[in-house]
Amino acid sequence: MSSTHRSTDGPVIDIRSLTKAFGAVRALDELDLEVAPGEVHGFLGPNGSGKSTTIRVLLGLLRADSGTARLLGADPWHDAVRLHRRLAYVPGDVNLWPRLTGGEAIDLFASLRGGVDRARKAELLERFDLDPTRRTRTYSKGNRQKVALVSALASDVELLVLDEPTSGLDPLMELEFQRCVSEAAAQGTTVLLSSHILAEVEKLCDRVTIIRGGRAVQTGTLADLRHLTRSSVRVVTGGDAGAVQHVDGVHDFVADGRTLHFTVDDVALSRVVSTLAPADIRSLVITPPTLEELFVHHYGVHDADVQPHAVATGGAS
Amino acid sequence: MSTLTRPRPVAVDPAGARGRGAFVGTARLLRFALRRDRLRIPLWALGLGGLIGYFALVIPVAYPDPAALQTRAALMADPSGAFMTGPGYGLADYSFGVMIANEMLGMLAVGAALMSIVLVTRHTRAEEESGRAELVRASVVGRHAPLTAALLTLLVANLAVASTVGVALVANDLAVADSVAVALGVAMVGLVLGAVTAVTAQLGESTRSSSGMAGAVLGLAYVLRGVGDAQQTGGSLLSWLSPIGWAQQTRAFVDLRWWPLLLGVVLAVLLVVGAYALVGRRDVGAGLLAARRGPADATAALLSPVGLDWRLERTSVLWWSVGLAVFALLTGSLAQGIVDSFESQPQLAAIFGEQGQTDLLRATMAAFLGFFAMAVAVYAVVSTNRLRREETEGRTGAVLATGVSRHAWLGSSVAVTTLGAAVLLVVNGIALGVGAGASVGDASLVGEFALASLAYLPLVLCFVGLAALGYGLRAGTWWVWLLLVASILVGLYGPVLDLPEVVLDAAPFGLVPAVPAEDLDVVPLLGMAAVAVALLLAGAAAFRRRDLTA
Numbered sequence: 050m051s052s053t054h055r056s057t058d059g060p061v062i063d064i065r066s067l068t069k070a071f072g073a074v075r076a077l078d079e080l081d082l083e084v085a086p087g088e089v090h091g092f093l094g095p096n097g098s099g100k101s102t103t104i105r106v107l108l109g110l111l112r113a114d115s116g117t118a119r120l121l122g123a124d125p126w127h128d129a130v131r132l133h134r135r136l137a138y139v140p141g142d143v144n145l146w147p148r149l150t151g152g153e154a155i156d157l158f159a160s161l162r163g164g165v166d167r168a169r170k171a172e173l174l175e176r177f178d179l180d181p182t183r184r185t186r187t188y189s190k191g192n193r194q195k196v197a198l199v200s201a202l203a204s205d206v207e208l209l210v211l212d213e214p215t216s217g218l219d220p221l222m223e224l225e226f227q228r229c230v231s232e233a234a235a236q237g238t239t240v241l242l243s244s245h246i247l248a249e250v251e252k253l254c255d256r257v258t259i260i261r262g263g264r265a266v267q268t269g270t271l272a273d274l275r276h277l278t279r280s281s282v283r284v285v286t287g288g289d290a291g292a293v294q295h296v297d298g299v300h301d302f303v304a305d306g307r308t309l310h311f312t313v314d315d316v317a318l319s320r321v322v323s324t325l326a327p328a329d330i331r332s333l334v335i336t337p338p339t340l341e342e343l344f345v346h347h348y349g350v351h352d353a354d355v356q357p358h359a360v361a362t363g364g365a366s
Numbered sequence: 367m368s369t370l371t372r373p374r375p376v377a378v379d380p381a382g383a384r385g386r387g388a389f390v391g392t393a394r395l396l397r398f399a400l401r402r403d404r405l406r407i408p409l410w411a412l413g414l415g416g417l418i419g420y421f422a423l424v425i426p427v428a429y430p431d432p433a434a435l436q437t438r439a440a441l442m443a444d445p446s447g448a449f450m451t452g453p454g455y456g457l458a459d460y461s462f463g464v465m466i467a468n469e470m471l472g473m474l475a476v477g478a479a480l481m482s483i484v485l486v487t488r489h490t491r492a493e494e495e496s497g498r499a500e501l502v503r504a505s506v507v508g509r510h511a512p513l514t515a516a517l518l519t520l521l522v523a524n525l526a527v528a529s530t531v532g533v534a535l536v537a538n539d540l541a542v543a544d545s546v547a548v549a550l551g552v553a554m555v556g557l558v559l560g561a562v563t564a565v566t567a568q569l570g571e572s573t574r575s576s577s578g579m580a581g582a583v584l585g586l587a588y589v590l591r592g593v594g595d596a597q598q599t600g601g602s603l604l605s606w607l608s609p610i611g612w613a614q615q616t617r618a619f620v621d622l623r624w625w626p627l628l629l630g631v632v633l634a635v636l637l638v639v640g641a642y643a644l645v646g647r648r649d650v651g652a653g654l655l656a657a658r659r660g661p662a663d664a665t666a667a668l669l670s671p672v673g674l675d676w677r678l679e680r681t682s683v684l685w686w687s688v689g690l691a692v693f694a695l696l697t698g699s700l701a702q703g704i705v706d707s708f709e710s711q712p713q714l715a716a717i718f719g720e721q722g723q724t725d726l727l728r729a730t731m732a733a734f735l736g737f738f739a740m741a742v743a744v745y746a747v748v749s750t751n752r753l754r755r756e757e758t759e760g761r762t763g764a765v766l767a768t769g770v771s772r773h774a775w776l777g778s779s780v781a782v783t784t785l786g787a788a789v790l791l792v793v794n795g796i797a798l799g800v801g802a803g804a805s806v807g808d809a810s811l812v813g814e815f816a817l818a819s820l821a822y823l824p825l826v827l828c829f830v831g832l833a834a835l836g837y838g839l840r841a842g843t844w845w846v847w848l849l850l851v852a853s854i855l856v857g858l859y860g861p862v863l864d865l866p867e868v869v870l871d872a873a874p875f876g877l878v879p880a881v882p883a884e885d886l887d888v889v890p891l892l893g894m895a896a897v898a899v900a901l902l903l904a905g906a907a908a909f910r911r912r913d914l915t916a
Contacts, residue, residue: 108763109766112912130770133766133768140760140767144760144761144764149668150660152662153660156664157669158768183660
């Protein structure tokens, strides 16, 4: 993997008003998605929101009902084979031929894509701690997932399409996976990472698209998206600071003796601090908004019901 | 509320209770197993009992008088006849009962054995492989309970088979004691092979290896008694090394003796004791034989859709070859006998060809090539339908997400199936030719039959095309099977059923020239090839246009 990929000038993935129905169910409803070259793009949504359907359209496995989808500047349905030599795909649920060994399955997928890099394969097997001599019948879900990951990462491609790739991996292997994706991104590989694990997306992705009910509800950089939500504040004061609840931009105010919890719009932060200052601040913790809050915000839970500290994730920083 | 925080008292298991709990939960597991098999067991029992009923109807038609039965007895006296059936007690005075004991007992016993192997595997190793056994064993269930429940289910199933077989025999006016001996003989073989499976289930880690080893034992048991019975009438020492031999050595309907059945009971008990000993020595889910390792890297031959398909298909081609070769070889070895007996039986001659035909041997063998080609057509449809499982289990999507086109994927599957079918057809011809050539002393039959058998390839390809079209259209498989089964039934029974000549000639298997008895007429073959290609192209076009399901 010494080469860098910066071959396409336009977007690597360009989806406009994509619609796909299965019978009466509209799996994709006018979906838009744009991924720029070299970008690690998070594709977030709950189960059944249409993430896998989008990816399967991009892979030419499903045919769109309406709208356009362009992949690396070409049509994913008509130019499927040509495009597939330039990308590697890892499904969320990997099924393998039970009688093949893990090593054989890795070689098979890699070579059907273009070629096997034996040195790279050996390195990845080591990093993911996978025994390639066992029949895939005896593999756990996590090990089958590793087969697809090793095969994809051992292929020299411009685009990685990863559909919930870490389901079944233990936390150590997840870290290894994140390192691998970071390395690929550093080489200029474009990555589309579908996930519902926010911590993973926060760590890896430059930009994020949130999908719900087959529609993109939000897209932008993590910083862009964070502006859409509020920081949460926990403050302990010596004096009475109750007045802060009346500051414009403060929400969800809860007082517990001298300890106050509330959320605040970023624009109101300085007003809040100046209101608190005279009340003898003993401790002040301001937590930046997490993607989790944003997620909850967009998935039907009403704003007022959200207690920010109750939904904090490991990815909050 | 301090009582809530006090630790819950833990009763320490007294040392004396060890071992007694090993069978806890057996009754409940047994009820559950019988519930899971509430359809399977009755179906096996009715199927095996029904086989006797079927022959009770057919045999009097085929062999209307004692003289006709004696011609059959003559076939059974032949070593090849004895190899296929039994030791040949009572050949001098062949009756329906003697015939059942000599020819059908072995078949019924194999049926009961297959039922038992599948049953014991399903309730032991398959449960462990799927991980369900772990859940069960983590509840109040003793170490030996799952195996005990499986063995009791085995007993119930074989008693059910014995009942239907016994009732079917007695209902046909056969002596009660001898009927019971035949029925118990069948059940005894089932129990012994079930007990063998209880042992093999402890050895391998997978369901396949467990039932595979037991299946190999069954095959060995049949061949041992076959060779033994072929060596001398009444069987030799080798016959006595096989549980199937013991069942046949009861000499039912000739000179009944019961004690050979005891050999089976003793062996089954010993095997069960061994199985319990092995259960105590291993972990849940583990086998005593380590799972075999494989290569860490793929060979170049695997790395293409055709290479992958061949890899997935070759084991199945091998087993079909072995099965068909055995049948064709044995059928061929009866060539001289068949020719002799058909001369005295016009109604059988009607099935196998026109009486006035100059070369009765070739006509008969050409008909058999047609029968075996029907089996190859079944193989071809099964093999093509594997595409469906590849897709629903998500592997097709993973392959098509690489640089493989849909046409290449479908095409390589069809190519491998065609290759497999061609191999099987040639195997049929060679095996039939070897058998017949040895029987009548004409080695040239081998090459002649091998080529003649390939005449069925275009027809087999038509069924591949139908199955591929059904796959491309995402239609059900039933109509392909319906067409195939209808073609087979007309091909097999059309002549007996006095169907109009038009129907017989239009039926697919009737369209193929009956080489080597007839001249090779290429026109119908080219027509079939054209139909097959058209079906395949339509299937490929449909597959290219549709969504993948998984």
